[in-house]
Amino acid sequence: MSRKTVHVICISVAPYKMNGCRTFYSTVCMLVSCVRGSQTGRQGPVRAASARLKEGEDMALLAHVDTHRGVETAFGKIIPEKEAYSYCLRTIAAFSANIFQVMRILNDSWEDRTEAITEIANMMNCAACAGGDDELFQYLDQFYDEWNIPELVKRAAWIGAIWGDYGVEAEDMAGRVIQFTENRVEKELDTCPWDIVGSEMCNMTTGMFTANFDIAAGGEHGAITNDVQLNMCEARGCGNPHCRVVAERLDHFNLDHQGWLDHRGAAHAPVHDTPPERRVKHGQGLRNGQYVQAFGEENSLEWQYNWVAQMGWVWSISFPLIAIRDMADNDDEFERILRIVFATAGKNSFIDFFAREGLRAWLDIPREIGDNDPRVMGAYIDAVLGCQLVPHEWEAFDADGVEIRVSQEDFEGRFEMAPLEEITMGYEAQWNGACHTLVSPEWSVWIAEDDDDYIINVGRKIDDRAL
């Protein structure tokens, strides 16, 4: 169980001068850390990731070392893959939480805004396989094949439950299918990175699940046509210990069709409440290094990480934004409020001295770099981008300022079919606000265009009308 020195097999070099040499290079590249022996105990990695030595490359002891992936900070520290993955999820959730605050400013009716985002989430999920019946069935067959969902589970009726299970698991909700019968499915989730976003999202996710039922039933796209009531009868985002999603067949339980606001109702059969001692703190990916769905299909944590780094932006931000933008009188109004909300969120990120000290420890920022140094902010932005799997390059990293180059396509198009210009607006305001408390108000963050790229700048800037 002894953990040995980290051996770097494949390296991306941090920009900060280490051992007298400096190489500028992207820190997004995955780096490999190694742990001696294959069995490292509970806290250690238990499963080799993809970056093994190739067969035949027998380098004495290294040949027997398992390898793991991570993200390198600007100062050479390795953020382990699981930690980077968790942080990625939480940053996406935080962005989503900010967007939902914008929504709450624009619309003071909980019912109105919840209905709007639930409907749009349902429509967009249905649109994912819009087309004729042939296309729909082709889409479903491909899905069944990919996830090996056998016909014997009556998949046409219960795909929502199966699909939902894999979906939330992949998004790190430690879901378990408590009950799976022809008339009822109950799922219970102990953790959710999105539990900070708020109650509208808890209702909204049922709109997506309902879409999955509708798709499988082959009904009218975008309408509730299925014969199931779907309730998130408990939600962590509302203070419950669990999220609990229950789907119950209308005919069996003598129920009515639901409207968009009806998805937080109670279950119609007793629920199973897992006792605290058997709840889990992490989803399968973090616990076991992989996700395995009910029928044994396996996906690596690496796959799951990539999936979430794309799709997390789509369902939790892109879809609700369609409705939220419509709540503003015009685009200028929406963007004005968005910038204010994100700037405030940024300032509050590092208002506490221990938050600043914590960041320094996390990124391993050396003491010779003082508090009032732009590299502290640059390293933070680099870590966010790295953990979000956004490729980027250093243009400058010294006491005079930091410049990070990232392609506009990579920065805004986390899922290439749904680019989000709000990412640029939001992060520019948030990082600028954060810079004022993390470093000092002498330093600012702004994002400039350079052909097809963005340059994220941390520099001195005087703005007489600063937010």
Add this chain to the structure above:
Amino acid sequence: MLFKEDEVARAEAKAVRESAGWYRWTHDLVEVSGPDAERFLDWMLVNRIVGTPEGRGKYTTMLDEKGEIIDDLVAFNRGGGVWWLSTLYGPHAVRWFDAHREGFDVSYEDVTHAWDMYSVQGPNSAKVMDALLDEPVDELKRFQIVERNVGELAVVVDRGGFTGELGFELYCKREDSVAVAEAIAAAAEPFDAPRLTTLEVYVRSLPMEKGMALRQDYKGLTPYEANLGWSVHLDKDFFGKEALVAAHEAGEKRAFVGVEIERESYEDIAQKEILYKRGVPRGCVTQMIYGYTVDKNIGFAVVDAKRCPVGTRVTIGPNDSPAIIVEPKWC
């Protein structure tokens, strides 16, 4: 997930063990034909396919080039050079055959969309089937497959199943499925044989108690590690044989075993949950379930063969559920 308090699931399990129960049980179905069909399947599958009489079937595994299991299935000789492969991985099988058909005059097709399937299981299943069909099937041998009628509807029936009880599987055309289901329900009623609605009862609980595993349990193991050495015929050639022989000669490093946990339930144990011996990972659980016949939380696991013999005390999952390694069959 099943819990001991679930009286509906318990009643369904009890019905199959003591009388009979029935349920939709549609597997993927790959139809193989052509002059070389038999020879092709004999090459692709581990068990001996050549010589399988018309109207009979064989359980077998299919291996990759490493000699590890990629599927387990039943191959039925339907006569006239036509074979049916009953699997849960039809599209996978077709792609695998595509990659390895060179030199064989063979054709195959995933016909899953054309056929629906029901299963009637339990000691009284033959009586239900005889009441349902135009001719009796109670004399069928295991994996024998015949053509029958339900009223005017043509069906195909084999003696088989996945509960460890006497049982039958009935194939019907998709368009006849509702009528056939109604007919089964009517035939089952006098025997108090319910339609099972709890998936986990007939996919996991009933089979696991009898030591019957899914491909998801066996995947990546050799047939020897999976306790399926009886189906390996080294006196014939088959895909993956060379690697399998080498692995067998080197000695099996993994063992397919059973586990019993001592806690009330297993909510924190997912598929592939890690199993620890004295805090060190030594394998993983492939699935867990509650067994209503044996009244225990039971599971299958793949473990380090040397370090985890039967009787070894282990823990499973993030909350250290105490468990013991047992033989992978409970009744």
